Amino acid sequence: MSLTVLNAIIAVVIAIGFAALNAAYLVWAERRGAGRIQRRPGPNVNGPFGLLQPLADGCKLMTKQLVIPGGADKALFMVAPVLAMAPAIMSFVTIPFSNVVVAKSMDVGVLMIFAFASLGGMSILFAGWGSRNKYGVMASVRAVSQAISYEVPMLITVITIVMMTGSMNLHDLAVAQSGGFWHWNVIPSLSSPLMPVSFLIFFICSLAETNRAPFDLGEAESELVAGFHTEYGSMGFGLFFMGEYANIVIGASLITILFLGGWGCPFGLFPSVFWFLLKIYILIATFIWIRWTFPRTTIYGLLNLSWKILIPISLFNLLLTAGLLKVF
Amino acid sequence: MSAPIDIQPGETFTLNVGPQHPATHGVLRVKLEMDGEYIVHAETVLGYIHRMHELMGENRTYPQVLPNLSRLDYLGALGYTHGHVLAVERACGIEVPERAEYIRAITVELNRVASHLFWFGAFVMDLGGFTPLMYAIQDREYILDMLERVTGSRLTYCYYRFGGLYNDIDDEFIPAAKAFIPRMRESLKKYDALVTGNIILQKRLKDIGPLSKDICKRYGATGPVARGSGIDYDVRKNEPYSVYPEFDFDIPVYHECDSFARYKVRMDEMEQSLRIIEQGLEKLPDGPIMPKKKPKLIKPPVGDYYQAVETARGNFGIRIVSDGGKNAYRFKLRSPTYSNMHLFDEACEGMLIMDALALMGSLDLVIPEIDR
Amino acid sequence: MIKDSVKKALQELFPVPEPVVEEAPPTDAAEGEEAGAKKKAKKEEPRINGVLERDYNACGYHLDVQLDPGELLAAVLILDKADFFIESITGVDWIKEDQLEVVYDFSRFDFDLCRVVIRTRTPRPDPKVPTITKIYTGASWHERETHDFFGIKFEGHPHLVPLLLPEDADFHPLLKDFKP
The missing domain is CATH 1.10.645.10 (Cytochrome-c3 Hydrogenase, chain B)
Structure with a gap:
């Protein structure tokens, strides 16, 4: 009994550590990446390659005063940043990094991750509503409608994959794709010819789920100043910031597990945690690349894309796969 | 995108875009009457960096x-x-x-x-x-x-x-x-x-x-x-x-x-x-x-x-009324963005805020030039 | 040439002293080259309302119209019909004559170049001019600005509140007797 409790605590500590480390250093990576794309150095003063920059940022954010605007709903205002970070950390618990490196392998791992991901929308709503700022309210309304519309095609795509594999355990989903890249879900097979399209849909949806450019309507700074976190400073803002990057890691991990064979080597050799990390960081680099290349979409463009294009295609794919699975 | 049809009084809210806002590129304030994301009515408020160059023109x-x-x-x-x-x-x-x-x-x-x-x-x-x-x-x-x-x-x-x-x-x-x-x-x-x-x-x-x-x-x-x-x-x-x-x-x-x-x-x-x-x-x-x-x-x-x-922004006019002295009697500056910005109030009605701000960006505003 | 047609249309606004109006334009056009010296002499007596043709190279505009505030709307309507756009509105404080002048600049978008200046004068103690915002919506800010700087009231203006000056400004900085 005590061993399981200890196990759980260690797992959570590792998950928090991993999430926080990733969040901190992804900020650094993003700024360096942006610098590279924009032909400027990026942070390069603190430590070699500016590697101590996240530490300095953290110190700065933590020592600042936490200002609660007058008239704000204090409870919601305080809860929102925590709610942004906590689900992201919880989701790490069930993500398998390799055959053995997993905190808690759950039979409904996929469901759990999506349940927690939906909480992220909640935190944005709380933040926007609680801070009593018109920009915040507008941003939170946008972000929630965005979250709702993008969860639908995302989940339909996941159902397709779950149907093919017959399991909702992330570990099983990854194992089913082991043995070389031709086994990966992203490669079309006879029973699932539209899988690359599904991959694309899932990728777009995870961009939208994590509020990343070009779908960062919740914090569209040229319109809504800073969106839902307009009124946040100090570590409240820091938590939103870290939550965003933790969510990116989860999005990349999910894509890797669902489509890119998890920890499997592309050539069927030495499956290990190394491959998993390589894949998610390549995906994250793509996220960063996209953010610094594209302008932002409009809110109606975004909703139209989801409801008029992504959902019909993913539904069609679901039906097609269901039919083909029956045939083959 | 067309405007919503029926706007009941009391269902709108006022959004102050500016004086400090990332989209206005300076100290410009646009008072927007909003119905959700739609703009019902806009009023631009100028003069935050008005320096009275015209009077300076008469004094020098x-x-x-x-x-x-x-x-x-x-x-x-x-x-x-x-x-x-x-x-x-x-x-x-x-x-x-x-x-x-x-x-x-x-x-x-x-x-x-x-x-x-x-x-x-x-x-x-x-x-x-x-x-x-x-x-x-x-x-x-x-x-x-x-x-x-x-x-x-x-x-x-x-x-x-x-x-x-x-x-x-x-x-x-x-x-x-x-x-x-x-x-x-x-x-x-x-x-x-x-x-x-x-x-x-x-x-x-x-x-x-x-x-x-x-x-x-x-x-x-x-x-x-x-x-x-x-x-x-x-x-x-x-x-x-x-x-x-x-x-x-x-x-x-x-x-x-x-x-x-x-x-x-x-x-x-x-x-x-x-x-x-x-x-x-x-x-x-x-x-x-x-x-x-x-x-x-x-x-x-x-x-x-x-x-x-x-000029880069349009037709800049300058009127000098001289009384024969060293200084101008009247020194009028007709700045292009002043007129270009003016039409924003009318043009943005019924638009979504993000489209309206894209429109504002396409007008190429330089605020000191509007306020003079 | 749009200049001639507009001039003809504008001249019809001034039917009263027939010979004066007929006389004024040709003489001025002829002496346009050495406009400077002649104009100095002319300024001695108050200018009679009417349309003057100016030398573009010397002044920068073609038609110079002076009229009473009452005829302003009719003149602006003519320009509106002839597809002119509004450039600016401004004032000039003629403190010696105890008058305020409102100057309207109009120009054209096409290659038939014609700049028209309309001037109208109003007594300094109680300056009042009708608004032209009903014809040119874009005159609104220009009129508000002129109201700020000179205190000229544009009658019928829908929203005559300070634009460039603070909301509670009760001074008019471009008046010649303004003391900061």
């Missing part, structure tokens, strides 16, 4: 006012000082040597390219794309370096004098400008590939923010705003001044009337300005840069003089 002698003109529009300052010197030259009947006129045209056009480059970066940043701003600023830097060599300043130039120039261009300026032109053309191609062809950008700009010919006429919108609405109006062509008749260049006009048309007009204008610079460098005559006989004291005869020039 004509040469003393010259530096004030470049404080109007810090991005395309040379065009404004050009307007002032032309107005005073017209009033006093001062002849300008040809070489000075050519150098004026070259530097004004360089400044126009710099201004459009900055607008391009800032506009795409308004739309959420950060990277083009850095590229544009890098290209602009070459221009600022060149202008710094000859004018002595990087932003608020005071280079022109009544009758000529403060100093001649040197041997390094001409090769630098000649090297700059092909490099800028390469960059324009890159911008086309990176930004203009982007589907997200096109979806955000095409058919958004229509400004009809009629609205341009009623508000007196000029410059790229009017040319994006199919109005073939450019002071350099319609009302030729300086040495512009000598140059072979086109006025880009787009008839779509949307934000994308205004975007395309400015992108094409950079190419046309490069053509003018190219020809100017080729034709550049030798000779003095100041006239031989020039009045010691600038005292225009009694009368009312008007001069319009085409």
